[in-house]
Each structure stands twice: as C-alpha cells, then as structure tokens.
Amino acid sequence: MADLLISSPANPRLKTLVALRRRRTREDTGHTLVEGFEELSLALEAGVVPEALYYCPELMLDPAAQSAVVDRVRRDGVETVQVTRAAFEKAAYREGPDGFLAVVGAVTRRCADLAVGDAALLLFCEGVEKPGNLGAMLRTADAAGADAVIAADPVTDWGNPNLVRSSKGTVFSVPVASDPTADALAWLDDHGIALVATTPDTDVDYTDVDYTGPVAIAVGAEKYGLTDRVLAHAAYQVRIPMVGKANSLNVATSAAVVIYEAVRQRRRSTAPH
Template sequence: MSELVITSAANPRLRALSGLRRRRAREESGVTLLEGYEELELALSAGIRPLTLYHCPELMLDPAAQAAVVRQVAASGAEVVRLGRAAFEKVAYREGPDGFLAVVASVVRGIDELPLPADPFLLVCEGVEKPGNLGAMLRTADAAGVDAVVAADPVTDWGNPNLVRASKGTVFSVPVATASTADTLRACHERGVLVVAATPDTDVEYTDVDFTGPVAIAVGAEKTGLTDSFLDAADVRVRIPMTGRANSLNVATSAAIVIYEAVRQRRAAAR
C-alpha cells in the first residue's frame, strides 16, 4: 500500500485540513472531519467510506491491530496519508488523539429526503445550541432505534467536530436532516406523524401519551425550550415530573427519558 507521508506541521495541506473545523468551510466543501479510531470503526460499519484518511502510527493505541483499518480504508479507494506526530497533533481537534482522522462527505440531507418506514419514530431538536447535547441525543437515538433525528432551525451543524465526537460517530449511523421549523412540522403532519412537544408548561405527563404509532418527540433549545410556533403546532405537549427546585433537566437527558418511554410502549405493543 503506497501512501503519502507528511511530517512537517507547516505543510499547506494541513492548514486546509484544520480549516474544516469552521462551519463555513464544511458547508462550502460538503465534507467534515471524523476523528478517533472507535468513531471511524462505527462509521465504516454504517457504510461510510472516507474520502481521505490521515493516520499516525506513533499515536495509535494498538498499531499492529489498527493497521487493518488503515488497509480496509485504502482498499475502499480512499486516499491514505501518514502523518508524523507533530503533523497529526497540528490537525487533531481533541486532546490525546489516537492517530485517526478522516475526511468524510457531509451527512446532511433535507427532511423530505429521509428514508423512513411507514410508522417512523423521530427525534426533533429545535434550536439546540450545544454540539455536545446534539451528540449525546444522537447516541441515545442510535441506542433506542430512532429512525431519524431532525435539527429544526439549527444553531450548530451536523458536521461540527465536537458534535461528531460527542456522538461517538453515531451521526453516521442514524439518518439526520436539517430543516426549518415550518418544514419540519409540515413534513410530520403530511406523513401523519404525531408531534409530541416536551415542555414544562403542561399538565400532561409523558407517560400518559400513546407513542406506539408514527411519532416525533421534540425538544427545544437549552435555555428557552421549544418556540411558541412549534408548541402551537404540536399535537400534544408533555412534561417530565419535577419535584426538585429546578423546573427542567438537561435537554439531552429530557430527550432520553421520553425516547425510552416510547421504546417501552412500542416494544410492548409489538409483543
């Protein structure tokens, strides 16, 4: 396997690679970064094929075993570039890098392009700001078998490196879409999807709603929650009982609680 080798941290190619940390550069180029051996393995198992793989044997935790992944990526037709330690640490966006960084095509699609079953199970995140929260919700969606996650009027993008990291690569295994709030609601209603809005401003508890049919669970921004326009258009509003002094949970925690109630009901109905 022949590969390009870069040892200088000042190489112009690495400056362009570092530029993909910026949202504008990702959106203009249609690509994003994927860092980490475990994240790369998950993406590969989900059918993602990197355009370019940068690897650094000096930083790998198990160079002999992990070299097989490098060969696998090379066999898929991707460009493979070996970096010296200083060069890799220049482009790595996480502390303690493990020697794997890939450039992959953007996973973003429109809401009408989502491949959905007849009775979809969706998560909608409106205006969520923190990449870490979106990433955490993707991990929950992957674990719970959610069919797709929609970012409505997003503040961050699906290719944000911190989101990719927080999702542990599940942004590549769960179909994701970006849309306006209006288009998100339109698409749900056209498909006969029940829109369930999580908010503290209701007397209906989340366990009192039927999640067994086509359903979209919606959560809002960390500070303000779902917008009035979303709440007004939702089919039902639900709350998570709170007995402490705080009136809300972290948005990723709230999403996980409601999602797993839906999972419980859907499994019971299937039995």
Template sequence: MQDSLITSPSNPRLKALVALRRRRQREDSRLTLLEGYDELGLALAAGVRPRELYFCPELMLDAAEQRDVVEAARSVGAQTIQLSRSAFEKVAYREGADGFLAVVASIERSPDELSLPERPLVLIAEGVEKPGNLGAMLRTADAAGADAVVAAEPVTDWGNPNVVRASKGTVFSVPVAAATTRETLGWAGARGIRVVATTPDTDTLHTEVDLTGPVAIAVGTEKYGLTDEFLVAADVRVRIPMVGKANSLNVATSAAIVMYEAVRQRSTRL
C-alpha cells in the same frame, strides 16, 4: 500500496484540514472531519466512504488497529496518508488523540430525503445550540433505534467536528436532516407523524400519551424550550415529572427519557 508521508506541521495539506473546523469551509467544500478510532470504525460499518485517512502510528494503541482500520478505509477508496506525531497534533481537534483523522462527505439532507418505515420514531431538536447535546441525543437515538433525528432551526451543522465527536460517530449511523421549524412541522404533518412536544407547561405526563404510532418527539433549547410555533402546532404536549428544586433538565437527558418511554411502549405492544 505505499502510504504518503507528511512530517511537517506546516504542510499546506494540513492547513486545509484545519480549515474544515470552520462551518463556512465545511459548507463550501461539503466535507467534514471525523477523528477517532471508534468513531471511524462505526462510520465505516455504516457505509461511510472516507475521501482521505490521516493516521499516526506513534499515537496508536496497537499495530493491529492501525492495519485493520487503515486497510478498511483504503478498501473503500480512501487515500491514506501517514503523519508524524507533530504533524498529527497540528490537525487533531480533540484531547487524547489516538492517531486517526478522516475527511468524509458532509451530511446535508432535508427531512423530505429521509426514508422512514411505516411507524417511525423520530427525534426533533429545535434550536439546540450545544454540539455536546446534539451528539448525546444522537447516541440516545442510535441506542433507542430511532429512525431519524431532525434539527429544526439548527444553530450548528451536523458536520461540526464537535457534534461528530460527542456522538461517538453515531451521526453517521442515524439518519439526520435539517430544516426550518415550519418545514419540519409541514413534513411531519404531511406524513401523518404525530408531534409530541416536551414542555413543563402542561399537566400531561410523558407516560400518559401513546407513543407507539408514527411519532416525533420534539425538544427545544435548555433556556427557552420549544418555540410557540412548535408548541401551538404540536399534536400533544408532555412533561417529565420533576420533584427537585431545578426547573429544567438537560435537553439531551429529557430527550432520552421520552425516547425510552417510546421504546418501552413499543416493546410492550409487540
């Protein structure tokens, strides 16, 4: 099949791609952007079916990568469009572009739509505003085998291109959802999922609680932490021991520490 070719950076189709960097446009169109060879490969392996794939041979590291990924996208129904270097640089949103940019369906899901096992391990991020932190938490969730990540009171959407980039595409391999704090707590309670809230204001260490059952580990913003609503409703509060002078850890680091304690406990139990 012959690919379409766009050489002009002012092509209207490229302007539509740039518009997807805006949240309102993503929400209205229910589409988002996915850039990068590795990210695209992971998304395809997770069953994502791109609507369109834009590629630039001049920016690719080798021809084999081009053929494999372009053909894989085409085989699941994607329209493939070749761009000149100047045209691709118009739509690329990250430094060091490697010549791959896809349009995919946005991830819009409520916690009620998640399919969970009997003993789920869930990560809840309340009010986390930085796409880089959300992306890092997704990578941890993917590596730890978490069953879902829920954004409570999300400041940004899961389709934010910077979340996709920071997650290295794992936003498509880990089931994600978004809801209000009240909805998230109600969902966890209705399913018998124990909510473990991270906070420095407790004497209980994260290693001292049982994380082997159905559990949701909750983290909040770096500046304020979890809201009082979340802390009051949580089944247990835990802290990570700190002996330095800083009074907090990066939220993605905190999530990783407690998540991997859950992994340790669960592997010991098997």
C-alpha cells in the same frame, strides 16, 4: 506505493484540515472531519467512504488491529497519509487523539429525503445550539432504534466535528435531516406523524401519552425550549416531573427520558400476552 508522510506541523495539508473546523469551510467544500478510531469505524460500517485518511502509528492504541483498518481503507482506493505525532497533534481537534483523522463528505439531508415507516419514531430538535447535545441525542436515537433525528431551524450543522465526536459517529448511522421549522412541521403532517412537545408548562406527564403510533418527540433550545409555533402544533404537550431544586434537565437527557418511554410502550404493545 508508499503513503505520503507528513512530518511538519506547518504542512499546508494540515492547515486544510484545521480549516474544516469552520462551518463556512465545511459548507463551501462539502466535507467534514471524523476523528477517532471508534468514530471512523462506525462511519465505515455505515458505508461512508473517506476522501482521505490521516493516521499516526505513534498514537495508535492497538497498532495491529488499527493498521488493518488503514490497509482496508487503502484497498478501497482512499488516499492514506501517515503523519508524525507532532504534526498529527497540530491537526487534531480533540485532546488525547488516538491517531485517526478522516476527511469525509458532509451530511446534508432535508426531511424530504427521509424514508420512514408506518410506526416511525423520531426526535425533533428545534434550535438546539450545542453540538455536544445534538451528538448525545444521536447516540440515544441510535440506541433506541429511532428512525431519524430532525434538526429544525438548526444552529449548528451535522458536520460539526464536535457533533461527530460526541455522537461517536452515529451521525452516519442514524438518518438525520435539517429544515426550517415550518417545513419540518409540514413534513410531519404529510406523513401523519404526531408531535409530542416537551415543556414544563403543562400538567400532562410524559408517561400519560400513547407513543405506539407514528410520533416525533420534540425538544427545544437549551435556554428557551420550544417555540410557541411548535408547542401550538403539537398533538400533546408533556412534562418530565421535577422534584429537586433545579427546574429543568439537560435537553439531551430530556430527550432520552421520553424516547425510552416510547420504546418501553412499543415493546409492551408487541410483547406476547
């Protein structure tokens, strides 16, 4: 059976896709968008089964290989819809689309749904506002082999299309959860996970702390940092030394610096002597 073909930018189905850019629509429908071949491929590898796949052959960068992915998804029983270039660019939310846009189930998970081991390594992000920063931290968590990323008192949702894009699809491969800060802190306590809070208001350098046990590295909102509640709850407060004119790093960069110190320590502790 031939795929449905959409050629009009005013097609009602495309308007439905555009509506998923809004958080309220995502929450009401339980769906979100994955745009981009690379992001879709990672989501598929993580076991995500799309509700529908919209594709545009005119925009494909590698038509032979990418058409094979469309065929694979179609064989899995997913509805595949071919879209002309003008219509696809109407639905796409990124500049320079590559012809892939999928509707998938939104990621909704609480801390209680996470399964972590005895030496868990987590990122704890309190009140982070920008989807791009959360997405960048997910990519870092994926690269570092972190066990999970927790959004405490989140301002954005894990299904934000810009977060999905900036994470390169790792929001589907790295376990994530959202909870109020108090609930997330209680969950850490219940699992014996020490909290290491990043803040400029301490004399302890981030390299002076032991990260080889179960630990969550906490970063806060872009403008104000971590709340007093999280700072007071932390086993350690650490700083990243700053010698330049600026007095802070981007929150995603700060998270990357500290989590890779944890990775370095853990590799050293398990290396043969």
